Amino acid sequence: MPILVIGIDIISEETKRFAVVSWFNGRLIKNGEFTFYRLVRFIRAKQPDIVATDNIYELGEYLRKFIRALPQGTKIVQVTGRPGEQKSLWSLAKEHGIKVVDKFNPYEEAKVCALLAVKGIGHEVLAFEDEVVIKVSRGRSQGKGGWSQDRYRRRVHNLIQNKVREIEETLKRANIPFDLEIKEKDQGLERGEFRVYASREELAGLIKPMKGGDIEVRIRPVEKKTFEFVPLKSESAIRERKSIIVGLDPGITVGIAALDLNGEVLTSYSERNMAVSDIVRFISEIGHPIIIATDVNPAPGLVEKISRSFKAMLFVPRESLKVEEKNELLRNLGISVEDDHQRDALAAAYKAYLRLKPKLDHIEAKLKELGITQKGEEIKALVIQGYNLGEAILKVKEREKPREEVKHVEEKEVYVDLTPYMEKIKELETTVELLERENQELRVMIEKQRKIIENLKNKLATYDEKIREKILRSKEFEIKEKRIIHLEKELREAKAIIEKLSSDLVLAKRMHLLELRGSAVPIKVIENLTWKEIEELERSTGIKKDDVLYVVNPAGAGKSLAEHLVEKRIKALISAKTLPNLVYEVLKENRIPILYESEIEVKRVDDFAIVDRKELEKAIKDKIKVWEKEEKEREIQEFLRLVEEYRIERIKELKKKSEEGH
Template sequence: MPILVVGIDIISEEPKRFAVVSWFNGKLVKHGEFTFYRLIRFIRTKKPDIVVTDNIHELGEYLRKFIHAIPQGTKIVQITGRPGEQKPLWGLAKEHGIRVGDKFNPYEEAKVCALLAARGIGYEVLAFEDEVIIKVSRGRSQGKGGWSQDRYRRRLHNLIQNKVREIEETLKKANIPFDIEIKEKDQGLERGEFRVYASREELAGLIKPMRGGDIEVRIRPVERKTFEFVPLKSERAIRERKSVIVGLDPGITVGIAALDLNGQVLMTYSERNMAISDVIKFISEIGHPIIISTDVNPAPGLVEKIARSFKALLFVPRESLKVEEKNELLRNLGVTVEDDHQRDALTAAYKAYLRLKPKLDHVDAKLRELEIEGKGEEIKALVIQGYNLGEAILKVKEKEKPKEEIRAAEEKEASLDLGPYLEKIKELEKTIEFLEKENQELRAMIEEQRKIIENLETKIATYDEKIREKILRTKEIETKEKRIAYLEKELREAKSIIEKLSKDLVLTKRMHLLELKGSAVPIKVIENLTWKELEELERSTSIKRDDVLYIINPAGAGRSIGEYISEKRVKAIISAKPLPNVIYEVLKENKIPVLYESEIEVKRVDEFAIVDRKELEKVIEEKLNQWKEEEKQKEVQEFLRLIEEYRLKRIKELKKKADEEH
């Protein structure tokens, strides 16, 4: 089945840039130079089967971000092998017959990586355990107290409880092992956390993350402490490393045992609280496991996960082994163990070996018959993997094919007439000699040019240093000039403020003196006639009977404010602008004079203002007299209106009576 492989290589470190080449269905495409974040977007869009590089640690500080960002199902492959066993990239290319161009070209490296991975070469990087953390919690803040908030909180906790139960049922139906930790609250759950012993791929489609609603479901894979490297194809691991049969006894104390393909015990081991990554690393150091076995049926989830990690066959006995049977198997082996965990692991491995022994003995017999020596273990491992004996022998012999071809070519060459070839060789030797001399001359020229370049670079460095000092000096002067200009501006502004404050101080002193003499009345200033400013004024100085209020902007005030001021029985209101009619009428009804700046002079400094006492008394008296006169006029008009209405009514009555008499 066609797969998409993306090969990458580092072009530059600062800033990080990558050469990207893809391989699909036999075609190579050079995509160009990518930044890190553009590379991530490209991989998320294309969703390749494999992303491959010669060394993942070249990603440096971006490595963790890269691993978390790639889409689910995409494998990360290090082509040169696991750390400590790496092979040069160009050596791998030559081994697999891949032609190489410019070895210093990043695109060439990315291309070779993609071609090798497409052939199943390289090691998959396992960054995550086969474990997933699922957290269920509230998605929104509960807000501050109150009856409705308590009800909302209880509803949230019930929703979380229902979602936790739903996930629990889903995992149980799918036979996926898990542990759960919950925090109860309000007869519901405040949160729930699952540790699921399965890979992200196994959970795909079963449980979906949720965000943005009343509850949140977050799914996070568990990172390994150290990366594990497993071969893309098990045949390669079989060829390169010792094949073993591993028995596992999981639990608080983990038991591990290993046998070779001849049934010899290689090791037994047990340890408390051993992490999955530590188990995988321990097994990797022994060899390549062809079979992972257990002594119980059904197999524990941990054993299944480790078998998947190594792409090994899982051996499960038809029924769980009994203690008597385990002890019998140990007696047959003639081996003593330290504890029951080692015993269970060793008997599981030995049981698997006994199941395979007839097939392995048959392979040994055939190899002796075919007189094939030294390759028995590799051929046995391939047979266990599912190859028939003929295919396994052919795969092993393919490695020796180049040597056989060389030998055949030498034999063929011996039977040919070598004269013309010898003459051609002599001509080529002369050409080589000429080219070597020319090469020496060119090297001498290069050395001379190198010295000239070094001399020029020294001069440029000296010149650059002088220029740099000059630029720094110029920049320093510019910075100081800007600083001086800024300080001069600040000084001008400060002088202006001081001058204004001095004038205000003189005026304030005069106003205060007038107030002390009794010739001036202090008035309380309200910038905007609103409830907020009235409340602030009440808190600071309070509004008292016979106060005079100076209102700068009365717009927007309503009847209730007018009634409030009237209740305070203030002496007068002075307004910079016309008062709204509704307030004016309320004040007029309550005989509180309303004065305007055109009628009286107000002297003000910030929040402090005064008016002349005599002038105020005079204007208040005039305003009250004016209103009194207006009231009299209004009463006269009303009286005249009533008389007119009576006259008209009387005329109608007399007219009606006259008509009746006639």
């Protein structure tokens, strides 16, 4: 896929100004000079995949603010490496074949940063933990008031409770681990705070922030105390750290086990209440995981998350491992563990190793044949990640070439004779002197050309007026022609709207005629069954006794709203979708019929709708009869239950008396 990379470099320190260069689909674009806030707006508008720089700490006091402002999914990359291990930007450019014209030009530095990031060079700066805080609270101040204000407050606390439950269900369905703290108030919730063990990217599309209404949902990622720097490519991690197979047993107590690619056990560990960031840090200290394994099928959400964070393969057994199989695997390893969590993690890792062992043995044998066993672990890791054996060997050899070349040059430099180089330096000094003279001559020529250009500009300013008029006239014609095309388009769109309105008008007239004849009943349309739309309807046309309401989407309704409709004594409610249980029960209890579109035909034009009077009356009667029949059946069942209970009790009493008589 094409990616957008933005390279930046500092131009001015006092009032921070940046040189910005973009790379997209093989093209470099010089975007110009930006202030800090304009740069932030530019990045948020473009939403690049990577923002690359040679040193993030050049941003100074703006650094945290800059990272917080980055759009979701945009990485910030320090191309020179992690602090303490940084390489020169220009040495990296030379190493990767990037041509540099002027080392003192900030735009040139920004360009090199962008091109290095495109090649996967550098370390991504991780500023946030894989944890997010979601806070649900009141959206606006309650202010002062009496009974109506208390009612509004209770309604808001009920809305907060519903929203907290909705978020909780969403996280459970997505198998995302979390902790929840709540503060109860008025048989509802005053506040709910989730601590979700997932990144912002994993929550994208699941939970959205809310502002400006009765309730507010804020999503805030948890910042790391210190920045972490991770390689931009997983292959660099393979080169730097030992490749390992990790078994993971999630839960309140987390079990972690690690094997190397020879099946040797490196560690077996367990700990209670281990945070996601602690798990990642623990594994990183052992090595670079190329496989994350679990002992159950399907894989738990936390195991999938850890696998994605390391860009490692996920191993899931065909079916969940049984306790006997786990114990057998540990006996084969000859290892004893402290608890069941370590056992499950180690069994998962060893099961994954056994699945890969034939492939690993085959690679080992091939490497022995070729005589390149020294880099065996790195080649195995690349093959497991998806490369074929030839590609993996070639990749490792290519990485070794620059080192070999450097060593070769260093060995030669010991025996170099400096005399030819001294002569070359003198020759170059002479060339520089000649170039300086040529430069002076060229400056004189430039001055002459500048004067010629000035004269030509003056002549152009006094050019024949008629020619200029012709040019202006042709441009005017062009503008008018474009205007005609635009107006024709608008006319076509207007005709389409008129046709639509005409057909709606004909239908509305027919509906109105039916209403006047008394054969149709007008109904009031509500798009969403919420307090906001009920209040708007009451302000505009009002809700009166014996009104019939038509609801398109009843999903947002609750018990209090249903009670409000009962107070209004409406005649019936027609819904396009299934009503929430609470609303249905309240209306049914108060004998307000609930009809669905499958039971009665609704004819609608925008906010106006009607139903056939006879059809409505019949549907209402049928609904009431159904409810009465259900109620009678319940009463009969209740009566039979009471008779049965009385019969059982009477039998017990008679038995007791007979026993006492004997």
